[in-house]
Amino acid sequence: MVLFGGTGDLARRKLLPALFCAHCAGQLHPDARIVATGSRAASTQDYVAQLEEAMREQRHGAPQDWASFANRIVYMQVDALDPAHFDTLAQRIQARSPQVVVFYLATAPHLFVPVCEQLGRVGLNHPGARVVLEKPLGHDLDSSESINDAVARHFAEDQIYRIDHYLGKESVQNLMAIRFGNALFDPLWRREWVREVQITIAEELGVEARGDFYDRTGALRDMVQNHLLQLVCMVAMEPPASLAEDAIRDEKIKILKALKPILHRDVAEKTVRGQYHAGAIQGQPVPGYLQEQGIVAGSGTETFVAIKAEIANWRWAGVPFFLRTGKRMQARVAEIVIHFRDVPHAIFPRPYGLTAPNRLVIRLQPQESIRLYFLVKQPGDTVALTQTSLDLDLAASSKVRRAGAYERLLLDVIRGRLGLFVRRDEQVQAWRWVEPILDTWRDSPIPPKSYTSGTWGPAASSALLSRDASSWHEES
Structure with a gap:
C-alpha cells in the first residue's frame, strides 16, 4: 500500500492507526508492506519515530506489535510533480512483484490527476493496482468529472475506490x-x-x-x-x-x-x-x-x-x-x-x-x-x-472485535470489494x-x-x- 500524503493529518490520525489495528488483528498478509510518501526528504527511521510519537495515544497493541508493524513501513520522498520520483517508486515496487498494489491518494484533490498520470506512465496501473480517492473529489460537477475522466484514462472503474468512511x-x-x-x-x-x-x-x-x-x-x-x-x-x-x-x-x-x-x-x-x-x-x-x-x-x-x-x-x-x-x-x-x-x-x-x-x-x-x-x-x-x-x-x-470504519474500508480495498465505495x-x-x-x-x-x-x-x-x-x- 502506497500512501500519498503519508506525512499528512489523515494518514497519521486515521489511515496508519487503522492499518496498525488490522496488523494487530492478524488481518494483513505477512509480506504486506506500507510505503508512505511525502514531498520532503526524510529517512524511514525518522518517519517511523515521528509516527510512533503521533500514534502513541491511539496504540493499544503490545510493544512487539508496534515493532513488527514498523518493520512493514518504508518512507519515500515522492513529489507529485516530479516524474523522477515515480521512476524510483516503480523500481521499488516492481522489484517486489506484489500481486496487489493499493495507491491511497490522501492528498489535495488537485494532485489526483498528476499522480495518476505518473502511475500510468511508469506502468503501475496494471490489473492488480487499485487507487483510493479521498473526498471532496473536485469543487463542483465539472471539476469532479474532469478528475474522474483523467483517472479513468489510467485505471478502470473497478480499480477506482471513492471512499466515504461513513x-x-x-x-x-x-x-x-x-x-x-x-x-x-x-x-x-x-x-x-x-x-x-x-x-x-x-x-x-x-x-x-x-x-x-x-x-x-x-x-x-x-x-x-x-x-x-x-x-x-x-x-x-x-x-x-x-x-x-x-x-x-x-x-x-x-x-x-x-x-x-x-x-x-x-x-x-x-x-x-x-x-x-x-x-x-x-x-x-x-x-x-x-x-x-x-x-x-x-x-x-x-x-x-x-x-x-x-x-x-x-x-x-x-x-x-x-x-x-x-x-x-x-x-x-x-x-x-x-x-x-x-x-x-x-x-x-x-x-x-x-x-x-x-x-x-x-x-x-x-x-x-x-x-x-x-x-x-x-x-x-x-x-x-x-x-x-x-x-x-x-x-x-x-x-x-469491532473494526473501525477506515480499517474495514482499507481491508475491503485490499480484498477488492467495491460495495462500500461510491460509484x-x-x-x-x-x-x-x-x-x-x-x-x-x-x-x-x-x-x-x-x-x-x-x-x-x-x-x-x-x-x-x-x-x-x-x-x-x-x-x-
Missing part, C-alpha cells in the same frame, strides 16, 4: 441488517408510517489547521455532497436483490435521482447556511471562524448547513428528510433518527410535549448504538403513559443535486447566519423544522 461504520452496516434482515421494520419503512427522517453530523471541532482548505470548500461540499447524501441513500433505498456491490449501488443511485431538486427559488425556504463566531466548547473559549488561521477576511464560507430534502418516489413521497451538519456545535454526534407517525386515534393521556412517541435513533458516533423509543404504562393506579426505550449498545453486545454515477448525481444550492449561495448578497460556538447552530435551523411542526432530536 459507509464503513458498524452502525451503518447494521442499518442494512435491521431493514433487510428482519420482517418487523419493512412494513413500517414507508410514507404511511414514517413522519420524517433527521440526519445529523455535528462536530465540536473548528477548522483547526485546515483553514485554507476549508475556506475553499465549506460544509456543503465537505459533508453534504458525500457523507449526508450517502446516509440518505442507506436509509431510503429499496431492498437490493443481493449484497453484490452493484446491486447495492444500483439502489442508491435510484434514490439520488429521485431527490427533488432544490432550485434557486426554493433555496431560501429549504436551506440554512451558518458560520460560527466566538463562544465556548466544554467550558473553554474558542475563536470565531473569521479569526481562525488561513481564513480570508470577511469570508462567506458556511460552517453549518441544514436542508429540507424530499424524495419523489412511491415509498417516500411527502416525507421530509432533514439534514444538518456543522462545526463548533454543542456536541460531537452523528445520528439517523426515524420519526414514526402517531397512532390514528390516541386513547391514552400523553406525556406533556411529546410529539414523536415512536422513533428509531441510530447513533453513529461517538458511541455506536441503536435505540427504539415507545410508550408504556406508567406504574400506578392511573392509566398514564411514559416513554421508554429498547437500547442496543453495539460495542457491548458482542465480544467480537461514479452516484457522485455525479450528488453534485447535480447540490450545485443549484451552491450557485444560489455564491450569488447571494446575504451572508451566512451567525451562530455561537457551542450551540446547535443558527435559530433558522430550528425554524426550518418548526414549519413542519417538528424540532431537532437533541440528546446527550
Whole structure:
C-alpha cells in the first residue's frame, strides 16, 4: 500500500492507526508492506519515530506489535510533480512483484490527476493496482468529472475506490441488517408510517489547521455532497436483490435521482447556511471562524448547513428528510433518527410535549448504538403513559472485535470489494443535486447566519423544522 500524503493529518490520525489495528488483528498478509510518501526528504527511521510519537495515544497493541508493524513501513520522498520520483517508486515496487498494489491518494484533490498520470506512465496501473480517492473529489460537477475522466484514462472503474468512511461504520452496516434482515421494520419503512427522517453530523471541532482548505470548500461540499447524501441513500433505498456491490449501488443511485431538486427559488425556504463566531466548547473559549488561521477576511464560507430534502418516489413521497451538519456545535454526534407517525386515534393521556412517541435513533458516533423509543404504562393506579426505550449498545453486545470504519474500508480495498465505495454515477448525481444550492449561495448578497460556538447552530435551523411542526432530536 502506497500512501500519498503519508506525512499528512489523515494518514497519521486515521489511515496508519487503522492499518496498525488490522496488523494487530492478524488481518494483513505477512509480506504486506506500507510505503508512505511525502514531498520532503526524510529517512524511514525518522518517519517511523515521528509516527510512533503521533500514534502513541491511539496504540493499544503490545510493544512487539508496534515493532513488527514498523518493520512493514518504508518512507519515500515522492513529489507529485516530479516524474523522477515515480521512476524510483516503480523500481521499488516492481522489484517486489506484489500481486496487489493499493495507491491511497490522501492528498489535495488537485494532485489526483498528476499522480495518476505518473502511475500510468511508469506502468503501475496494471490489473492488480487499485487507487483510493479521498473526498471532496473536485469543487463542483465539472471539476469532479474532469478528475474522474483523467483517472479513468489510467485505471478502470473497478480499480477506482471513492471512499466515504461513513459507509464503513458498524452502525451503518447494521442499518442494512435491521431493514433487510428482519420482517418487523419493512412494513413500517414507508410514507404511511414514517413522519420524517433527521440526519445529523455535528462536530465540536473548528477548522483547526485546515483553514485554507476549508475556506475553499465549506460544509456543503465537505459533508453534504458525500457523507449526508450517502446516509440518505442507506436509509431510503429499496431492498437490493443481493449484497453484490452493484446491486447495492444500483439502489442508491435510484434514490439520488429521485431527490427533488432544490432550485434557486426554493433555496431560501429549504436551506440554512451558518458560520460560527466566538463562544465556548466544554467550558473553554474558542475563536470565531473569521479569526481562525488561513481564513480570508470577511469570508462567506458556511460552517453549518441544514436542508429540507424530499424524495419523489412511491415509498417516500411527502416525507421530509432533514439534514444538518456543522462545526463548533454543542456536541460531537452523528445520528439517523426515524420519526414514526402517531397512532390514528390516541386513547391514552400523553406525556406533556411529546410529539414523536415512536422513533428509531441510530447513533453513529461517538458511541455506536441503536435505540427504539415507545410508550408504556406508567406504574400506578392511573392509566398514564411514559416513554421508554429498547437500547442496543453495539460495542457491548458482542465480544467480537469491532473494526473501525477506515480499517474495514482499507481491508475491503485490499480484498477488492467495491460495495462500500461510491460509484461514479452516484457522485455525479450528488453534485447535480447540490450545485443549484451552491450557485444560489455564491450569488447571494446575504451572508451566512451567525451562530455561537457551542450551540446547535443558527435559530433558522430550528425554524426550518418548526414549519413542519417538528424540532431537532437533541440528546446527550
